[in-house]
Amino acid sequence: QKEVEQNSGPLSVPEGAIASLNCTYSDRGSQSFFWYRQYSGKSPELIMFIYSNGDKEDGRFTAQLNKASQYVSLLIRDSQPSDSATYLCAVRGSARQLTFGSGTQLTVLP
Amino acid sequence: SQTIHQWPATLVQPVGSPLSLECTVEGTSNPNLYWYRQAAGRGLQLLFYSVGIGQISSEVPQNLSASRPQDRQFILSSKKLLLSDSGFYLCAWSDQGNTDTQYFGPGTRLTVL
Numbered sequence: 001q002k003e004v005e006q007n008s009g010p011l012s013v014p015e016g017a018i019a020s021l022n023c024t025y026s027d028r029g030s031q032s033f034f035w036y037r038q039y040s041g042k043s044p045e046l047i048m049f050i051y052s053n054g055d056k057e058d059g060r061f062t063a064q065l066n067k068a069s070q071y072v073s074l075l076i077r078d079s080q081p082s083d084s085a086t087y088l089c090a091v092r093g094s095a096r097q098l099t100f101g102s103g104t105q106l107t108v109l110p
Numbered sequence: 111s112q113t114i115h116q117w118p119a120t121l122v123q124p125v126g127s128p129l130s131l132e133c134t135v136e137g138t139s140n141p142n143l144y145w146y147r148q149a150a151g152r153g154l155q156l157l158f159y160s161v162g163i164g165q166i167s168s169e170v171p172q173n174l175s176a177s178r179p180q181d182r183q184f185i186l187s188s189k190k191l192l193l194s195d196s197g198f199y200l201c202a203w204s205d206q207g208n209t210d211t212q213y214f215g216p217g218t219r220l221t222v223l
Contacts, residue, residue: 004153032210043200043214044154088153092210097169102153 003027004091006101014109019076021104023089026070032092033065033072037085038103044088048074079108112137114215116201122221129174129188131218133201136182141203143184144212145176148198160184161206196222 036044158176
Protein backbone atom coordinates (compact mmCIF):
# COMPACT_ATOMS: atom_id res chain seq x y z
CA GLN A 1 0.00 0.00 0.00
CA LYS A 2 1.35 3.41 -0.98
CA GLU A 3 1.87 5.78 1.93
CA VAL A 4 0.06 8.65 0.20
CA GLU A 5 -2.43 7.90 -2.56
CA GLN A 6 -4.11 10.21 -4.99
CA ASN A 7 -6.30 9.55 -7.99
CA SER A 8 -3.98 10.20 -10.92
CA GLY A 9 -6.80 11.54 -13.05
CA PRO A 10 -6.92 13.29 -15.33
CA LEU A 11 -9.82 15.16 -13.76
CA SER A 12 -11.71 17.51 -16.02
CA VAL A 13 -14.22 20.10 -14.82
CA PRO A 14 -15.95 22.97 -16.66
CA GLU A 15 -15.00 26.54 -15.86
CA GLY A 16 -16.89 27.81 -12.82
CA ALA A 17 -17.44 24.35 -11.34
CA ILE A 18 -16.07 22.93 -8.11
CA ALA A 19 -13.03 20.67 -8.49
CA SER A 20 -12.58 18.05 -5.78
CA LEU A 21 -9.18 16.45 -5.26
CA ASN A 22 -8.72 13.59 -2.84
CA CYS A 23 -5.82 12.07 -0.94
CA THR A 24 -5.56 9.16 1.51
CA TYR A 25 -2.62 8.29 3.72
CA SER A 26 -1.56 5.22 5.64
CA ASP A 27 0.39 6.59 8.63
CA ARG A 28 -2.05 7.21 11.50
CA GLY A 29 0.60 9.31 13.25
CA SER A 30 0.59 11.92 10.48
CA GLN A 31 0.29 15.45 11.77
CA SER A 32 0.60 17.92 8.90
CA PHE A 33 -0.94 17.93 5.45
CA PHE A 34 -0.10 20.04 2.44
CA TRP A 35 -1.39 20.71 -1.04
CA TYR A 36 0.98 21.85 -3.76
CA ARG A 37 0.15 22.96 -7.28
CA GLN A 38 2.58 22.10 -10.08
CA TYR A 39 2.24 23.56 -13.53
CA SER A 40 3.71 21.54 -16.37
CA GLY A 41 7.49 21.87 -16.41
CA LYS A 42 7.55 23.96 -13.22
CA SER A 43 8.31 23.28 -9.58
CA PRO A 44 5.61 22.67 -6.94
CA GLU A 45 4.04 25.71 -5.31
CA LEU A 46 2.50 25.50 -1.84
CA ILE A 47 -1.16 26.50 -1.85
CA MET A 48 -2.62 25.13 1.40
CA PHE A 49 -1.71 23.39 4.61
CA ILE A 50 -3.93 21.94 7.32
CA TYR A 51 -3.17 20.46 10.73
CA SER A 52 -6.55 20.00 12.43
CA ASN A 53 -9.66 18.03 11.55
CA GLY A 54 -12.26 20.02 9.66
CA ASP A 55 -12.16 22.61 6.94
CA LYS A 56 -9.71 25.39 6.21
CA GLU A 57 -10.58 28.02 3.63
CA ASP A 58 -8.27 30.34 1.70
CA GLY A 59 -9.95 32.25 -1.08
CA ARG A 60 -11.33 29.77 -3.61
CA PHE A 61 -9.49 26.86 -1.97
CA THR A 62 -10.78 24.72 0.89
CA ALA A 63 -8.78 21.94 2.49
CA GLN A 64 -10.67 19.26 4.41
CA LEU A 65 -9.05 16.86 6.86
CA ASN A 66 -10.51 13.76 8.48
CA LYS A 67 -7.83 12.01 10.55
CA ALA A 68 -10.14 9.18 11.60
CA SER A 69 -10.67 8.25 7.96
CA GLN A 70 -7.08 9.20 7.02
CA TYR A 71 -8.37 11.42 4.28
CA VAL A 72 -7.54 14.93 3.12
CA SER A 73 -9.13 16.77 0.22
CA LEU A 74 -8.84 20.02 -1.66
CA LEU A 75 -11.84 21.82 -3.11
CA ILE A 76 -11.41 24.53 -5.71
CA ARG A 77 -14.49 26.68 -6.14
CA ASP A 78 -15.25 28.66 -9.29
CA SER A 79 -12.53 26.75 -11.15
CA GLN A 80 -10.61 28.73 -13.75
CA PRO A 81 -8.54 27.52 -16.72
CA SER A 82 -5.50 28.86 -14.85
CA ASP A 83 -6.16 26.22 -12.17
CA SER A 84 -5.24 23.52 -14.71
CA ALA A 85 -2.21 21.83 -13.18
CA THR A 86 -1.13 18.76 -11.25
CA TYR A 87 -2.01 18.90 -7.56
CA LEU A 88 0.30 17.12 -5.13
CA CYS A 89 -0.77 15.99 -1.69
CA ALA A 90 2.02 15.82 0.92
CA VAL A 91 1.85 14.34 4.39
CA ARG A 92 4.28 14.70 7.30
CA GLY A 93 4.17 11.37 9.06
CA SER A 94 5.80 9.83 12.08
CA ALA A 95 9.17 9.81 10.32
CA ARG A 96 9.01 13.64 10.25
CA GLN A 97 9.65 13.93 6.53
CA LEU A 98 7.12 14.82 3.88
CA THR A 99 5.78 12.02 1.73
CA PHE A 100 4.23 13.07 -1.55
CA GLY A 101 1.49 11.47 -3.57
CA SER A 102 1.97 11.04 -7.29
CA GLY A 103 -0.43 13.90 -8.02
CA THR A 104 -3.78 14.47 -9.68
CA GLN A 105 -3.85 16.22 -13.04
CA LEU A 106 -6.68 18.76 -13.22
CA THR A 107 -7.96 20.32 -16.43
CA VAL A 108 -10.48 23.16 -16.28
CA LEU A 109 -12.32 23.44 -19.57
CA PRO A 110 -13.29 26.95 -20.77
CA SER B 111 11.41 37.70 1.64
CA GLN B 112 13.03 34.36 1.02
CA THR B 113 14.26 33.28 -2.40
CA ILE B 114 15.65 29.97 -3.51
CA HIS B 115 17.83 29.55 -6.59
CA GLN B 116 18.90 26.48 -8.50
CA TRP B 117 21.29 26.08 -11.39
CA PRO B 118 21.61 25.04 -14.01
CA ALA B 119 17.98 25.04 -15.15
CA THR B 120 18.55 22.24 -17.64
CA LEU B 121 21.39 19.82 -18.16
CA VAL B 122 22.14 17.06 -20.66
CA GLN B 123 24.94 14.74 -19.63
CA PRO B 124 26.36 11.47 -20.98
CA VAL B 125 26.28 8.30 -18.92
CA GLY B 126 29.33 8.04 -16.69
CA SER B 127 29.95 11.78 -16.49
CA PRO B 128 30.05 13.70 -13.18
CA LEU B 129 27.28 15.92 -11.88
CA SER B 130 27.09 19.02 -9.72
CA LEU B 131 23.82 20.84 -9.03
CA GLU B 132 23.72 23.87 -6.81
CA CYS B 133 21.01 25.39 -4.64
CA THR B 134 21.19 28.61 -2.65
CA VAL B 135 18.66 30.28 -0.38
CA GLU B 136 18.44 33.99 0.39
CA GLY B 137 16.59 35.85 3.10
CA THR B 138 16.76 33.28 5.88
CA SER B 139 19.34 31.84 8.24
CA ASN B 140 20.03 28.23 9.17
CA PRO B 141 17.30 26.74 6.99
CA ASN B 142 16.64 23.04 6.60
CA LEU B 143 17.51 22.09 3.03
CA TYR B 144 16.24 19.21 0.92
CA TRP B 145 16.98 17.55 -2.42
CA TYR B 146 14.12 15.77 -4.19
CA ARG B 147 13.92 13.98 -7.51
CA GLN B 148 10.78 13.74 -9.60
CA ALA B 149 10.77 11.16 -12.37
CA ALA B 150 8.38 11.68 -15.28
CA GLY B 151 4.78 11.27 -14.11
CA ARG B 152 5.86 10.36 -10.60
CA GLY B 153 5.73 11.89 -7.16
CA LEU B 154 8.63 13.52 -5.39
CA GLN B 155 11.29 11.29 -3.89
CA LEU B 156 13.33 12.73 -1.03
CA LEU B 157 17.04 12.15 -1.66
CA PHE B 158 18.85 14.15 1.04
CA TYR B 159 18.11 16.66 3.76
CA SER B 160 20.32 18.84 5.90
CA VAL B 161 19.66 20.61 9.20
CA GLY B 162 22.96 22.48 9.23
CA ILE B 163 26.42 22.96 7.71
CA GLY B 164 28.08 19.62 7.10
CA GLN B 165 25.03 17.68 8.34
CA ILE B 166 23.55 15.48 5.62
CA SER B 167 21.02 12.69 5.92
CA SER B 168 20.50 10.31 3.02
CA GLU B 169 17.08 8.83 2.40
CA VAL B 170 17.81 6.63 -0.59
CA PRO B 171 21.07 4.70 -1.22
CA GLN B 172 22.33 5.50 -4.70
CA ASN B 173 25.24 6.97 -6.60
CA LEU B 174 24.38 10.52 -5.59
CA SER B 175 25.82 12.54 -2.72
CA ALA B 176 25.07 15.90 -1.16
CA SER B 177 27.09 18.51 0.64
CA ARG B 178 26.35 21.70 2.52
CA PRO B 179 29.52 23.78 2.57
CA GLN B 180 27.76 26.98 3.69
CA ASP B 181 24.63 27.76 5.68
CA ARG B 182 22.49 28.56 2.65
CA GLN B 183 24.17 26.43 -0.01
CA PHE B 184 23.30 22.84 -0.86
CA ILE B 185 25.04 20.82 -3.56
CA LEU B 186 24.02 17.55 -5.20
CA SER B 187 26.79 15.56 -6.84
CA SER B 188 27.57 12.34 -8.61
CA LYS B 189 30.86 10.89 -9.78
CA LYS B 190 29.30 8.79 -12.55
CA LEU B 191 25.78 9.35 -13.84
CA LEU B 192 23.44 6.52 -14.73
CA LEU B 193 20.56 6.60 -17.20
CA SER B 194 18.20 6.20 -14.24
CA ASP B 195 19.45 9.49 -12.78
CA SER B 196 17.43 11.43 -15.35
CA GLY B 197 14.67 13.51 -13.81
CA PHE B 198 13.62 16.83 -12.36
CA TYR B 199 15.76 17.73 -9.35
CA LEU B 200 14.20 20.04 -6.83
CA CYS B 201 15.78 21.82 -3.91
CA ALA B 202 13.54 22.94 -1.06
CA TRP B 203 13.95 24.81 2.21
CA SER B 204 12.06 25.11 5.45
CA ASP B 205 12.46 27.18 8.60
CA GLN B 206 14.10 25.53 11.59
CA GLY B 207 11.07 26.60 13.60
CA ASN B 208 8.56 25.17 11.14
CA THR B 209 10.18 22.23 9.45
CA ASP B 210 6.97 20.90 7.96
CA THR B 211 6.34 23.69 5.47
CA GLN B 212 8.71 23.36 2.54
CA TYR B 213 9.21 25.76 -0.35
CA PHE B 214 10.70 24.63 -3.63
CA GLY B 215 13.22 26.13 -5.98
CA PRO B 216 12.68 26.27 -9.75
CA GLY B 217 14.35 22.91 -10.32
CA THR B 218 16.96 21.42 -12.64
CA ARG B 219 15.86 19.13 -15.44
CA LEU B 220 18.58 16.51 -15.97
CA THR B 221 18.70 14.22 -18.98
CA VAL B 222 21.31 11.47 -19.00
CA LEU B 223 21.98 10.02 -22.45
